[in-house]
Amino acid sequence: MNHAPLHAAPLLDIRALRSSCSSCSMHQLCLPMGLDESEMQRLDGIIGRRRIARDETLYRIGDKFSALYAVRVGQFKTSQANPDGAQQITGFQMSGELLGMDAISTDTHQCDAMALEDSEICEIPFVRLEELFGDIPTLLRHFHRIMSKEITREQSVILLLGNMRAEQRFAAFLVNLSSRYAARGYSSTSFQLRMTREDIGNYLGLTIESISRLLSKLKKDGMLKVSNREIELVDLPALKRLATGGETCA
Amino acid sequence: MNHAPLHAAPLLDIRALRSSCSSCSMHQLCLPMGLDESEMQRLDGIIGRRRIARDETLYRIGDKFSALYAVRVGQFKTSQANPDGAQQITGFQMSGELLGMDAISTDTHQCDAMALEDSEICEIPFVRLEELFGDIPTLLRHFHRIMSKEITREQSVILLLGNMRAEQRFAAFLVNLSSRYAARGYSSTSFQLRMTREDIGNYLGLTIESISRLLSKLKKDGMLKVSNREIELVDLPALKRLATGGETCA
DNA sequence: CGCGTGGTTGAATCATCTCAAGCATCGTGG
């Protein structure tokens, strides 16, 4: 399956400019949120940028922790491994979202992070970030908010897995994607799934067959249209009702 | 264990001493971990201590966030509410563990925290803690580790809910309790469950009946003994094997 | 004593999984 090719490699200076925090369209969602221009430049000074091709890993379980990563372009999945070898996807990350915070406590990455499409990341060496914390209180405060937000995000996954039935989980998943695309200026009702059905099933604690059936059922119910990975949420309000436990209205 | 205070003793000296971080048996597990004596005293200076009776809430969803809480004595459960009213327990907290970190991002508590037994907590006003961060880098670094650890803890709950079958979940739950009691100097094989069967079931995404059946089954298999809330893990290695996906050996 | 809460156990039901077959698309090597 094709994905949009990255644009032709530009000259270095242009890249540097285009890839600074202040010029990045995500800077209001990402780590530099709320910083003034000079603070943002200091942060920029420690950040390196890198491309990660589809299916490549950004880091793996057991890797030594040295940096956090912000998704600049593209999407990632993070997954944990069971002792018995089974994988569990714990999240999908979009542009502006931070990866690797679970590694701080042990100095070792606790999950794999893999690109779902050709992506670009900002590498933020943690030791140098810690140096900035002393000088830029706004940055520290926002970092705490980001970690806290990751905790609440995971709590809502726990709620989803512990409490919802299949249809509700899947609706919640779609609604969540929808709002995150919207927050990034994309359509909230029409987008492309970047992950396979298998990834979705794994994330939602369901089998790939269940995901396929759910897609078919919601399509039949007139809530969405699907063609391969292209998806259109025809009745977003109904999906939201489904996700929050409202009746199926069937 | 106690030594004379460095500065003039306050009137409440005995209580204050007994409840200071440096005299608390949890200080190697808790927030002050790694601090020297004077740093610990500064931290102590901002901490208030309080009793919470069984079934009382420490905070509720929607409460304004003002402080983090460390469990000093007793146990808590934290639970989230579904839009449709259903509750989901996201964790059980024991002495030395921190509560309330999910509230930092929104300034509002995202879950309820309720005491499972008569308990004591240390209240850590967050604004004042932030002031200390600038002066005590060790404290900041350790705080980040604690938040990160909460993220990995939740990830393992996600793994449990997304990937394991009932028996495996329950075994993992018991093994987890076991190691946490051990870390606190208690028996790893013999302890009292502080939560109801219903709480356990809710936490593990199972019904109370399933928990009851699992207890009976594991008892019959000779892995444990139960009497009401009193539990003895007769074959901890076997439970660990169960928890990590090993064969039942039945 | 009687009632409420928490827990156990059994039988029947159901949601989701497993197994199986089959289709579409895509990249590759002949």
Add this chain to the structure above:
DNA sequence: CCACGATGCTTGAGATGATTCAACCACGCG
């Protein structure tokens, strides 16, 4: 260019693990 296998996805039929519903027990408390 075509044949091929690999991958990703869909759909059906049957199996099953966990739930639901129901009855019952044990304990503590007013």
